[in-house]
Amino acid sequence: MPPLEHLHMKNVLQTVGVLEAVILRSFGPEGGQVLFTRDTGQAMLSRSGTRILTALQLEHPLARMVVECVWKHSTATGDGSKTFILLLASLLRLIHAAASKEPNVSHSYNSTKAAEAATARHLADKLLAFALKELDELIATGVVPYGGRISWEDFTATAQSPSLANNLCVQKLLRSFFHTRFGYTHCDFISHLACELLSYWKFKNELPSFSLQFVSDNFPALHTPVSGFPVCSSRLIDGQVIHRDFATPPLKTDHQPVKAVVLTRSLQPTLLNTGDVLEVGCGGRMMEERSIVHFSAWMERSLQGIIANLRTLGVCVLLSAVKQSAAVLALATQAEMCVVECVSEDELSLFVRLSGTTPIWDCSMIEPEHVVTLTFCRPIQLGGHRYVHVAFQDSEERITVKPCSLVICAPGEGQTEQYACALQDAVRMLLRTWEPMHAAVTTTSKRTLQSHKSSSLHTDNLTDRTTYRSSAIQPIHKCVLEPGCVISAGGSFELLLHYALLQHGHSCSVSHDLNIDTSVSQLLANALLSVPQKIYAHSPRHFLETQSKVISFIPNHSHPVSLLYKQKSSISPIQTERPQGDGKLSLHCCRKGDKSSKDSELDLGLESVSCKYQLLLAVLQCVRSLLKVDTVLPTHIALHTQSSRPASTSWEDTEDEAED
Numbered sequence: 001m002p003p004l005e006h007l008h009m010k011n012v013l014q015t016v017g018v019l020e021a022v023i024l025r026s027f028g029p030e031g032g033q034v035l036f037t038r039d040t041g042q043a044m045l046s047r048s049g050t051r052i053l054t055a056l057q058l059e060h061p062l063a064r065m066v067v068e069c070v071w072k073h074s075t076a077t078g079d080g081s082k083t084f085i086l087l088l089a090s091l092l093r094l095i096h097a098a099a100s101k102e103p104n105v106s107h108s109y110n111s112t113k114a115a116e117a118a119t120a121r122h123l124a125d126k127l128l129a130f131a132l133k134e135l136d137e138l139i140a141t142g143v144v145p146y147g148g149r150i151s152w153e154d155f156t157a158t159a160q161s162p163s164l165a166n167n168l169c170v171q172k173l174l175r176s177f178f179h180t181r182f183g184y185t186h187c188d189f190i191s192h193l194a195c196e197l198l199s200y201w202k203f204k205n206e207l208p209s210f211s212l213q214f215v216s217d218n219f220p221a222l223h224t225p226v227s228g229f230p231v232c233s234s235r236l237i238d239g240q241v242i243h244r245d246f247a248t249p250p251l252k253t254d255h256q257p258v259k260a261v262v263l264t265r266s267l268q269p270t271l272l273n274t275g276d277v278l279e280v281g282c283g284g285r286m287m288e289e290r291s292i293v294h295f296s297a298w299m300e301r302s303l304q305g306i307i308a309n310l311r312t313l314g315v316c317v318l319l320s321a322v323k324q325s326a327a328v329l330a331l332a333t334q335a336e337m338c339v340v341e342c343v344s345e346d347e348l349s350l351f352v353r354l355s356g357t358t359p360i361w362d363c364s365m366i367e368p369e370h371v372v373t374l375t376f377c378r379p380i381q382l383g384g385h386r387y388v389h390v391a392f393q394d395s396e397e398r399i400t401v402k403p404c405s406l407v408i409c410a411p412g413e414g415q416t417e418q419y420a421c422a423l424q425d426a427v428r429m430l431l432r433t434w435e436p437m438h439a440a441v442t443t444t445s446k447r448t449l450q451s452h453k454s455s456s457l458h459t460d461n462l463t464d465r466t467t468y469r470s471s472a473i474q475p476i477h478k479c480v481l482e483p484g485c486v487i488s489a490g491g492s493f494e495l496l497l498h499y500a501l502l503q504h505g506h507s508c509s510v511s512h513d514l515n516i517d518t519s520v521s522q523l524l525a526n527a528l529l530s531v532p533q534k535i536y537a538h539s540p541r542h543f544l545e546t547q548s549k550v551i552s553f554i555p556n557h558s559h560p561v562s563l564l565y566k567q568k569s570s571i572s573p574i575q576t577e578r579p580q581g582d583g584k585l586s587l588h589c590c591r592k593g594d595k596s597s598k599d600s601e602l603d604l605g606l607e608s609v610s611c612k613y614q615l616l617l618a619v620l621q622c623v624r625s626l627l628k629v630d631t632v633l634p635t636h637i638a639l640h641t642q643s644s645r646p647a648s649t650s651w652e653d654t655e656d657e658a659e660d
Contacts, residue, residue: 007062007629007631008113008117009113012092012627012629013089013092015060016066016088016089017089019063019066019067019085019089020085020089022034022052022056023081026047026049027049027086027535028534028538029490031047032047033047034046044414047182048180048181048421049074050070050074050081051418053085054067066085069621069622069625073618077432077611078424079428079608080612084615084622087527087530087616088623090527091619092626095127095623096116098519099119100116117630121624123520124623124624124628127523127524127620127623127624131524131616131620135617138500138501138504139500142496143493143500144609146550146554147486147487148486148487149485149486150173150433151484152434171191171192171195172605172606173430173608174195174426175188176606177429177607178190178426179604181425182419186231193235193236193406193423194423194426194427196236197215197423198212198215198430200236200402200404201401201404203401207434209431209483212430212434213431216431218350218353223406223423224241224243224406225410225416226382226383226409226410227409227410227412227415228384228411229383230411231419233409234407234419235407236404236405237380237407238391238403239375239376239389239404240347240354240390240405241380241405242347242387242388244342244387244388245340245385246338246339246340248332249338251317251338251378257375257376258316258374258376258377259313259314259316259371259373260316260355260357260371260372260390261310261318261319261357261370262319262321262352262360263318263320263321263322263324263359263363264322266320266325266363267306267318267328268299268328303328304331306366307331307332309366313366314371315337315371316338317340317374317377317390318337318339319340319351320339321348324339340388355374357372358370374391375392375393376390377390382407408423433484433485433610433611435610485608486606486609488604488605491532491546492546492550494532495551496554499525499551499554501522501525504521505521505525532547
């Protein structure tokens with residue numbers, strides 16, 4: 001039996017530190033792309049944190065565990081994989097430092113390590129409990145009032161008026177998201193394309209989350225990757241593109257309305273409905289041949305009857321989930337009916353949803369409700385492949401929905417898939433953004449609001465969108481419950497929550513609240529500060545400028561706690577900047593090497609408050625799970641679980657997935 005591996009805190013730190021070193025190469029505005037190569041020479045160039053982590057060939061179980069946690073979080077929210085690793089590493093270091101300072105009774109090495117591990121687990125449990133109880137309220141009172149809210153109407157305005165796209169918050173939100181994936185080159189183009197796609201899929205009398213969920217669930221059937229073309233060739237096509245070619249010659253009148261049916265099984269009959277029994281091997285060779293000939297004749301007559309019934313109903317197109325027999329294709333060709341076979345389940349489900357038809361289970365009982373009228377059904381050439389292009393007639397139930405398919409172009413196959421994954425993740429991010437953070441105004445928020453109530457200070461937001469007053473309870477409570485809360489990117493969320501956590505710990509220590517451990521809030525606050533420090537690692541001066549701008553808009557910002565890190569910095573403090581001439585504040589980051597921030601300001605856009613909140617909870621849960629691992633037991637047989645396995649990258653084929 002292989003020897004057991006007892007894990008200590010340093011083992012966890014080393015494992016997460018290796019992942020952090022990989023992620024740091026592509027993190028922040030100055031981050032680059034990571035190049036992976038296989039033994040076969042195939043290369044993958046990516047800036048996506050999830051894609052980079054899942055492409056690593058990891059052997060250590062802890063590393064696989066961390067990547068699995070990152071993958072699950074990214075699948076749910078579509079973003080935050082790189083920040084996940086950075087926060088995880090920062091929290092583990094702070095927990096390790098706090099656990100090492102605890103006094104130990106025994107002087108033996110094993111007892112000391114056991115005591116540190118127990119303290120670290122206790123801190124992890126307290127951190128998660130604190131976050132589940134207090135974090136939403138701290139975000140409600142310390143972050144949300146300084147942000148803004150995007151509306152669903154922004155998508156329609158962006159799609160209809162591209163010239164006004166830069167003035168809309170939704171465009172800034174998507175631009176900052178896509179910048180973390182593939183730089184600034186195509187951010188504006190892809191952002192506008194995503195807004196245009198969502199504006200088409202706008203269901204009548206439904207919430208925005210319904211439309212976003214529909215696009216997210218059906219995205220594999222809604223997009224078509226095309227390699228060998230520039231990204232700017234990506235576009236929307238009215239109707240649905242079915243990723244199969246015609247098995248029979250297509251219709252000659254492809255611009256006229258046609259009728260179609262959906263088949264879930266072979267059109268060829270397999271049972272004898274006439275009451276005759278096929279006898280084989282019972283009456284000699286002559287009787288056997290007569291039975292086979294009789295069955296063949298009956299089957300041909302049955303097929304001819306089914307095809308005749310379809311022609312009577314005016315059916316010209318057959319969409320089949322399975323492969324049809326040669327006899328069915330021959331009879332369909334004679335009847336001038338086109339057949340599209342082996343259509344995927346996702347595409348058939350989308351077709352049924354958009355057309356309102358009912359799939360056929362029994363081919364001998366085809367009724368008019370199984371028939372749908374299409375505007376056209378014709379072949380379409382996209383890149384090196386030919387597909388089937390269908391369009392649906394307008395109906396009263398689909399007034400605001402304009403069915404369309406997305407064509408994603410890129411020079412290579414790997415790049416095409418990266419753009420497709422980024423668009424799908426952007427939809428998931430928007431879906432999380434529109435899901436409200438349900439929170440009630442409890443004693444924590446009331447205490448914080450009362451401390452701000454005396455000042456009644458009018459604060460301008462950090463997103464140039466909405467204005468709140470810190471003394472008003474209802475607007476803050478309403479803003480938390482309403483979907484679409486955003487904050488300026490570039491570390492604003494972390495800095496605001498950092499200050500809110502420090503103020504929370506200070507107020508608890510003053511009020512002698514024994515139910516709240518102030519050290520936990522301070523530990524989480526210090527960990528959050530590592531994110532903006534990594535963002536502005538190329539220029540500490542810009543970090544101080546950003547910190548000063550955020551602090552200047554917080555009431556009582558002269559408190560010594562708020563200037564703690566400013567005083568510790570070796571760089572001379574920068575005078576706190578007040579709002580610009582128009583009364584608004586905008587956080588920017590300058591490129592490395594620029595001497596004048598005024599001449600080369602770079603707007604980092606916006607980011608979702610809800611996604612950030614989910615990220616913190618996921619990281620704290622991962623910390624707790626990691627620190628509860630005590631021993632690793634090696635096994636000779638790998639355990640494969642499909643539900644927990646990270647998504648494979650584009651260069652992983654089916655054979656690779658079957659291997660350990």
